[in-house]
Amino acid sequence: MLTKRIIPCFDVDNGRVVKGISFVALRDAGDPVELAAAYDAGGADELVFLDITASSDGRTSVYDMIARTADQVFIPLTVGGGIRTTQDMRMMLEVGADQVSVNTAAVERPELIAEGAYRFGSQCITVAIDAKRVPGTTPDAPRWEVFVHGGRTPTGRDVIEWARETVQQGAGELLVTSMDTDGHRRGYDLPLLRAVTQAVEVPVIASGGAGSPEHLYDALTDGGADAVLAASIFHFGTYSVGSIKAYLAERGVPIRPVRPETHN
Amino acid sequence: MIAIVDYGMGNLRSVQKAFEAVGHEAVVTRDARMIGDASHVVLPGVGAFGDCMANLDRYGLIDPVCRAVQSGKPFLGICLGLQLLFTESEEFGRHQGLNLIPGKVRRFPSGLSEAAGTVAAHLKVPHMGWNEVRVTQAAPPLRGIEGGAHLYFVHSYYVEPEDATMVSTMTDYGLSFVSSIWRDNVFACQFHPEKSQLIGLRMIRNFAEWQ
Numbered sequence: 001m002l003t004k005r006i007i008p009c010f011d012v013d014n015g016r017v018v019k020g021i022s023f024v025a026l027r028d029a030g031d032p033v034e035l036a037a038a039y040d041a042g043g044a045d046e047l048v049f050l051d052i053t054a055s056s057d058g059r060t061s062v063y064d065m066i067a068r069t070a071d072q073v074f075i076p077l078t079v080g081g082g083i084r085t086t087q088d089m090r091m092m093l094e095v096g097a098d099q100v101s102v103n104t105a106a107v108e109r110p111e112l113i114a115e116g117a118y119r120f121g122s123q124c125i126t127v128a129i130d131a132k133r134v135p136g137t138t139p140d141a142p143r144w145e146v147f148v149h150g151g152r153t154p155t156g157r158d159v160i161e162w163a164r165e166t167v168q169q170g171a172g173e174l175l176v177t178s179m180d181t182d183g184h185r186r187g188y189d190l191p192l193l194r195a196v197t198q199a200v201e202v203p204v205i206a207s208g209g210a211g212s213p214e215h216l217y218d219a220l221t222d223g224g225a226d227a228v229l230a231a232s233i234f235h236f237g238t239y240s241v242g243s244i245k246a247y248l249a250e251r252g253v254p255i256r257p258v259r260p261e262t263h264n
Numbered sequence: 265m266i267a268i269v270d271y272g273m274g275n276l277r278s279v280q281k282a283f284e285a286v287g288h289e290a291v292v293t294r295d296a297r298m299i300g301d302a303s304h305v306v307l308p309g310v311g312a313f314g315d316c317m318a319n320l321d322r323y324g325l326i327d328p329v330c331r332a333v334q335s336g337k338p339f340l341g342i343c344l345g346l347q348l349l350f351t352e353s354e355e356f357g358r359h360q361g362l363n364l365i366p367g368k369v370r371r372f373p374s375g376l377s378e379a380a381g382t383v384a385a386h387l388k389v390p391h392m393g394w395n396e397v398r399v400t401q402a403a404p405p406l407r408g409i410e411g412g413a414h415l416y417f418v419h420s421y422y423v424e425p426e427d428a429t430m431v432s433t434m435t436d437y438g439l440s441f442v443s444s445i446w447r448d449n450v451f452a453c454q455f456h457p458e459k460s461q462l463i464g465l466r467m468i469r470n471f472a473e474w475q
Contacts, residue, residue: 002387002395002437003414040461045394071281076416076459093310096277098418098459121312121344123390123418172390172420201374203388226388256394256414 003256004220004248005045005227006241007205008234010035012051012081015061017235033068035235040073043241043258047073048175048205048229050101050128051081052150063095070096080128080175086115093120101126101175104148107155107162110169117170126205127171131159131192132179142191144178151179159192160199167200174200175229177207185211185232193223205229213239213247220253266290266472267302269329269345271319279308279342282458286469296328304472305332308458309344313355313369313421316344317362326362333364333450338474340405341452343419346445349452350423365445367425376438387438390420397433397455403446405457405470406432413463415455417443422454 010017010032017032036047047069051062066079079092080101089100106113106127116125130151131144144159163174176196178189188209197204206225210216216228233239242258249255268279270292283290290306291298299305307329309316320326333339333349341349350361353369361369376387394414399406422441425431432451435443444453451471457464 002391002393002417005393067277070278074278074282074285074459074461074465076418076456094277096281098278098310118312119315121310122420123392124310172418173392201388202390203392224386226393 003254007046007229009048009229009231036069046076048078067095103128113169122172126173127166128175175205181209187215188219197224266304268306270294279458282468288472299328304338306340307345313353314359339450346452401432403432416459
């Protein structure tokens with residue numbers, strides 16, 4: 001049976017891991033390569049790197065960081081941040097990424113998704129969507145708006161419509177971050193997750209708001225997510241991947257065991 | 265020497281690094297002579313089927329790959345490198361493969377489902393993540409890998425060999441599909457051993473030590 005994935009996320013700024021509280025007030029949480037190796041050994045199913053300075057800084061340091069990580073870590077790596085062309089995608093894949101994540105550039109030019117999917121296969125293309133609840137919409141008929149540029153710029157686009165369009169273009173997976181819950185550690189945005197997972201056929205990674213193992217359980221069950229992404233609860237040592245996996249397995253969620261299943 | 269066939273597609277570095285991590289040097293090459301001289305040949309794969317075939321052709325690699333398969337030396341196909349061995353694929357229209365293994369490459373149908381413990385799961389395509397294998401034949405690269413081991417998959421298409429006796433593992437995702445095949449010197453798998461942590465590295469080492 002396909003297991004649910006637990007994905008530590010690294011927001012990377014100038015080669016260091018940081019994590020924002022609602023996209024501001026960054027704190028340094030460590031060296032990406034060291035962290036990646038530790039998470040690999042600790043049972044993480046995949047790692048996501050989001051280069052939050054990508055649009056303003058040079059790309060070289062990111063390529064180098066991904067290459068060094070890929071040398072040591074033998075689980076899937078997804079890299080996003082500032083990817084604007086299929087050439088950018090190709091560079092990331094060549095240095096060791098398995099998937100690339102696009103956000104702002106895809107909103108500005110949705111054909112980028114189709115170009116990437118045709119060139120590298122849909123499974124390589126993750127579309128990241130930053131969603132913010134539209135003020136005034138009611139809890140029984142909520143709507144969310146797509147934001148870009150790291151959550152700074154509203155687009156006027158509806159999240160569910162955009163999610164459907166990205167899949168039509170060839171997105172292989174969606175990474176859905178709630179800007180309302182991100183960094184607050186009070187749980188994922190379950191209505192948002194339910195709405196997106198019911199609207200599309202591709203896997204959905206839940207992001208934004210994890211503060212306890214129960215929040216991850218809720219996202220994977222009630223929210224319908226295929227994977228959960230979290231940063232602060234892992235980076236600051238609140239919970240280990242292993243302890244969260246034990247909790248989820250106990251509650252009947254299919255999980256890849258942390259201990260390797262080989263013998264001589 | 266282990267040769268990893270470079271046809272300009274996807275993440276070859278991680279395959280090479282996986283061999284290095286288990287103490288075996290591997291070269292990434294598109295040189296026909298190096299592939300011919302290699303003791304082991306790996307055909308990795310990330311990308312779209314049609315593009316990959318076009319690139320193999322563009323770089324003059326169709327003959328070297330076919331010769332490697334027929335040479336009797338250990339050959340490893342990974343993901344698309346498994347699918348390319350087959351007759352044809354229905355990815356983005358119809359594409360001819362290398363036709364070394366009679367059979368087809370099909371897309372997972374939409375609307376698959378399975379009961380996942382307490383969670384009723386509606387299955388997504390691509391099939392992405394860690395899933396179990398059932399070992400049906402003890403292929404040399406699978407030595408030490410137990411049934412129920414979790415391996416990393418990411419694909420929307422799966423192979424259907426005409427000859428069922430070459431199946432070495434099966435995996436369930438709404439339907440039961442062939443997740444690896446073994447025939448003589450050829451082992452090819454839908455999962456990514458280079459992305460499957462310690463179990464995957466074990467498989468990489470087994471392959472490197474396969475004579």
